[in-house]
Amino acid sequence: MTAQLDASSKKGRGAGVPQWPKGTIGADFAASLVVFLVALPLCVGVAVASGVPAELGIITGVIGGIVVGLLPGSTMQVSGPAAGLTVLVASAVSDHGLGTLGVIVLGAGLMQIVMGIGRIGTWFRAISPSVVTGMLAGIGLVIMLGQLYPVGGLEQPAHTAEKFTGLPGLVAAMFTTPQGQAGLGVAVVTLVILFGWQKMPEKVRGIPAPLVAVVLVSAAAWALSLPLKMTEVGSLLDAINIPAGDAWASAVTPAVIGSMVTFALIASAESLFSAAAVDRMHDGPKTQYNKELLAQGAGNAACGLLGALPMTAVIVRSGANVRAGAKTKASRVLHGVWLLLFVMALPGLLGYIPTAVLAALLIQAGWKLLELNKVVEMIRTNRPEALILVLTAVMIVSTDLLIGTLIGLGAAVIKTAFDVSRLSVKEEEHDDGHLRLEFGGNATFLRLPRLLERLENVPADKSVHLDLSTVRHLDQACHQAVENWVAQRERDNARTEVAMPAGVR
Structure with missing residues (x-):
């Protein structure tokens, strides 16, 4: 009886407190280093692709690791700035200015908290797979199209239509200008490493492919003195972008509120879809969807107060965390600590990374979002669902993310209505x-x-x-x-x- 009371008392004292057994700290420590090495270039690359200072991406990565990592919800999932949100961020900054970004992200985070309290998290699991796949494919296409411009040494146009009309000039720059030729060369080499790394011997594959690509190609670019634009990273404290009075005043305008809603819905969907995928990769505790939505909301609220990028759970980092042998939440918290320490101690190293290399990383991320194997399988087995997938992706590319996703959802609802009305x-x-x-x-x-x-x-x-x-x-x-x-x-x-x-x- 005494033993039972002692066990119950220990359980009660540990409720809500992360439990990190001493026997797992070694595995979590090693996994956290792997996740850190994967996350660092992606944090910088997502920020640059979004048209904001690189430091803001790192701030989001730190908050995603330490703040969200400590909160209940998921165990293995790692949060940070995501390639899937670059389109939204770039559009919001273009329309409302960088100063308003923090207000939008804060508002989206508060909406996520409300949705988590209202237990709406589990409802995201009811969204049609064809719409989800189409949404990710559309985002992937937009990312790939946009990142071709940094490869060619040109500024990325703000709108999708301009990205299409600018393609002839981009192709000419890639093959006729020194910066374009160098950018194309390093991007191709980076992509070859990224896509070919899985064919390397098993012992070598333990090193993250993004780290290998960034280090090797950046070192080669530096040694050859290639005429490339480099990443600019300064002080994290100087980059903090706390919203000012004018930004707060815009929080009640319909356009900004619409951006908040869009950020909240897309970020929540991406995080919870990622959770479903990550849960299939390990045998540990599964994600509690509503608590995870609360954690994501808290993280985005913190990012908003600092004027940083929005966050989601990211499947690339989460998958790396699982494959590296993580056992508890300690790995994702530590990866946030390493991000913070690295940028405080060695920010100058990031200045040796060409922006074309980061663009190549995001082109690969966009390609993965396409999930062509799923698209082909759906076309082969279910033509109506495949039509919804293609419609969603095409509308996202031709209009914007919110409109395209809503059109896809509407098409899925209509199809379902006809199916059940036989x-x-x-x-x-x-x-x-x-x-x-x-x-x-x-x-x-x-x-x-x-x-x-x-x-x-x-x-x-x-x-x-x-x-x-x-x-x-x-x-x-x-x-x-x-x-x-x-x-x-x-x-x-x-x-x-x-x-x-x-x-x-």
Whole structure:
């Protein structure tokens, strides 16, 4: 009895406190170094691709590691700035200015906290897979298109249409200017390393491919004195972008509120979709979706107060964490500590990384978001779902992320409505000329044209038995149509019998 009380007391004292057994600290320490080495170039690359100072990406990575890492929700998932949000951030900065970015991210974080308290987190699991895949594919295409410009030594256009119209000039710059030729060369070498690293011997593959690519290609660029634009990283304290009075005043404008909603929904969806994928990669405790949404909201609120980039859980870092043998949350917290210590002690090293190398990292990230294997499989097995996927991706590329995703969701809802509104018809004609029509399935307004067409084709001189008793759902529109049809036949003195579903008169 005493032992039970002691165990219960220890459990109670540990409630809500991260439990990091001494036996796992070695594995978590090693994993945290791997995640840190993967996260560092990506934090910088996402910030540069978003059109904001590189330091803001690192601040988000530190908060994602330390703040979100300490909170309950997921165990293995690692948060930070994500390639999937670069499109949103670049658009928000272009439309509202860098000073307002913190207000938008703070508002999005508070919305995530409200959604977590309202237990909305689990509802994100109900979104159609075709819409999710299409959304990620659309984001991937936009990222890849945008990052071609830094490779060619040009500034990335703010809008997608300008990115398409600028392609001829970009191609010319890549092959005719020294900076474009050098950028194309280092990007190609970086991509070859990134995509080919899995073919290396198993012992070598333990080193993260992004780290190898960045170190080797950056060293080669420096040794050859290539005419490339380098990454600029300064003091984290100087980069803190606390929202000022004008930014707070814009928080109540419809455009800024719309950006908050978009950030909150996309960041939440990406984090929780990532959680589902990461949970399949390990045998430890699974993600508690609503708590994870609260943790993400707290992290984004902190990022917003400092004017940094928004965060999500990132599958690249999370996967690296699992594969490196992490056991507890300690690995993701420590990776945030290493990010902070590195940038405080050795920020100058980041200045040797060409922006074309970071662009190549993000091009690979965009390619992974495409998930072509899933697209091809869906086209082969389910054409309607594949159509929704393609529609979502195309609309995101041609309009923007929010509109494209909403169109995809709308198409998925319409398809589902038609799928669940299937209406079958069986017809039997007896020797005496009596006709029996039996309807089954769901008689909704979506199937009203089919119902009316069949009823109106019944000859007026035949007696009819209309059997609707097996219909699972008869909505008001179809019910009224049947009543009107019966009334018309009675006026024509045509014999008609109707069997309605149970509970319908």
